[in-house]
Amino acid sequence: MQDHNKPFAEVDASENEPIIQIDKVTKTYGDLYAVDDVSLKIYPGEFFSLLGASGCGKSTLLRLLAGFDLPTSGRIYLDGQDVTHLPPYQRPLNIMLQSYALFPHMSVEDNIAFGLKQENMPKSERIERVREMMHLVQIDNLAKRKPHQLSGGQKQRVALARSLAKHPKILLLDEPLGALDKKLREQTQFELVNIQERLGITFIVVTHDQEEAMTMSSRIALMRDGRVMQVDTPRRMYEYPSSRYAADFIGLINLFNGTVTSQHDDQVLIESEEAGGQLLVRHSQPLVAGMAVTVAVRPEKLQVISCTNEQPNQIRGVIKEIAYLGDVSIYHADLPTGKRIQFTQSNVQALAEQPLSWDESVCLSWHANSCSLLVE
Numbered sequence: 001m002q003d004h005n006k007p008f009a010e011v012d013a014s015e016n017e018p019i020i021q022i023d024k025v026t027k028t029y030g031d032l033y034a035v036d037d038v039s040l041k042i043y044p045g046e047f048f049s050l051l052g053a054s055g056c057g058k059s060t061l062l063r064l065l066a067g068f069d070l071p072t073s074g075r076i077y078l079d080g081q082d083v084t085h086l087p088p089y090q091r092p093l094n095i096m097l098q099s100y101a102l103f104p105h106m107s108v109e110d111n112i113a114f115g116l117k118q119e120n121m122p123k124s125e126r127i128e129r130v131r132e133m134m135h136l137v138q139i140d141n142l143a144k145r146k147p148h149q150l151s152g153g154q155k156q157r158v159a160l161a162r163s164l165a166k167h168p169k170i171l172l173l174d175e176p177l178g179a180l181d182k183k184l185r186e187q188t189q190f191e192l193v194n195i196q197e198r199l200g201i202t203f204i205v206v207t208h209d210q211e212e213a214m215t216m217s218s219r220i221a222l223m224r225d226g227r228v229m230q231v232d233t234p235r236r237m238y239e240y241p242s243s244r245y246a247a248d249f250i251g252l253i254n255l256f257n258g259t260v261t262s263q264h265d266d267q268v269l270i271e272s273e274e275a276g277g278q279l280l281v282r283h284s285q286p287l288v289a290g291m292a293v294t295v296a297v298r299p300e301k302l303q304v305i306s307c308t309n310e311q312p313n314q315i316r317g318v319i320k321e322i323a324y325l326g327d328v329s330i331y332h333a334d335l336p337t338g339k340r341i342q343f344t345q346s347n348v349q350a351l352a353e354q355p356l357s358w359d360e361s362v363c364l365s366w367h368a369n370s371c372s373l374l375v376e
Contacts, residue, residue, distance in 0.1 A: 025074030036226035052223035307363035
C-alpha cells in the first residue's frame with residue numbers, strides 16, 4: 001500500500017476551498033435511488049476515489065459530475081460555480097472512459113489532438129501540446145500508430161494523454177485500469193499517481209478494486225446502495241473502519257461480536273462468546289455496560305504465542321486451511337466456539353521450513369490498540 005495520503009493530511013481541516021462540492025445530491029430512476037443524499041467536498045490536487053461494489057452508485061455519481069446525467073435533487077459546484085444543470089462541455093473537467101473510446105481511423109497523435117482541434121488551438125501550439133502529452137505518458141514512439149496496432153496498456157496511455165491534453169482542472173476516470181492485466185495494472189497505478197502529482201490536477205477515480213483505491217488515493221469515499229458509508233484516507237479507512245461494511249469491504253478482517261463488560265478510561269473490556277473469552281480494546285468514546293459491539297481485528301495483527309495464562313485477546317484454534325501467496329501465507333483456523341478466523345505470517349523462511357502446518361493447534365494474541373471497536 002502506498003502512503004499517498006500524507007500530502008493531504010492537512011487538507012481536510014485546511015482553509016482551502018473545495019474544487020468540487022456535492023451538496024445533498026440524489027438521483028432516482030423511478031423507485032430506485034441510484035445516488036441517495038450524497039454530500040462530498042473534494043479539494044484541489046487530490047487523488048480521490050469513489051469505491052464500492054457494482055451497483056453502489058459510484059458510476060452514477062461520476063456521470064452527475066460530468067454532466068451526462070442531471071440530479072433529481074441537490075447541487076453540484078465545480079471550482080465555486082454551480083454547474084448542476086450545465087452541459088458537459090461547459091464544465092471545467094474532462095473524463096477518461098473505461099472503454100478508452102479512441103477513434104479507430106486516427107493515429108495516436110491525432111487522437112490526442114482531437115479536443116485541441118475542436119477548441120481551435122493554433123497548429124504550432126497543438127503539435128507542441130501533443131508532443132508534451134506523449135512524452136508525459138511515455139508513448140513518444142507510437143505517434144503514427146492506429147489504435148488496432150496498440151496493446152491494452154498503450155491504448156490506456158493514449159486515452160490518458162488525450163484527457164490531459166486540454167489541461168482540465170479536474171479529470172474523471174471511470175475504471176481506468178479495468179482492461180489491463182494484473183501486473184500492468186499495478187505498474188500503471190504508480191504511474192498515474194506520479195503524473196497526477198506532477199500536473200497538480202484533481203483526479204476523481206471510480207473503481208471497485210480496493211487495492212487500486214488504497215494504492216492511488218489521497219482519500220476514498222466508500223459507497224453502498226447509493227450512499228457514502230465513509231470518507232477517509234486509505235490508512236485510516238483500513239485501520240479505523242466506521243462500520244462492519246467498511247471493515248469487511250477493505251481487506252481481510254476478523255469480526256467478533258460481544259457485549260461491553262466495563263470501561264476504564266480508554267480501555268474497554270468485552271465478553272465475546274464467539275472468541276471464547278474476553279477481549280480488550282482501546283476506545284476513547286464512552287460506552288455503556290451491556291452494549292452490543294463488534295471487535296474488528298486484521299489478520300496481520302494476530303501473533304502466534306505460547307499460551308500460558310488466560311488473558312484478554314488470546315484465542316486458541318486449529319489450522320484448517322493455508323493459502324501460500326509468496327511473501328505471506330494466510331492461515332484459516334477454527335476456534336473451539338466454531339468460528340473460523342484468519343491470520344497471516346510473513347514467509348521469511350523457505351516454504352519447507354515453515355513452522356505451521358495443517359491441523360496444528362495454535363494460540364494467537366493481539367494488542368488492545370491493534371484492533372478497533374464497531375458500534376452500530
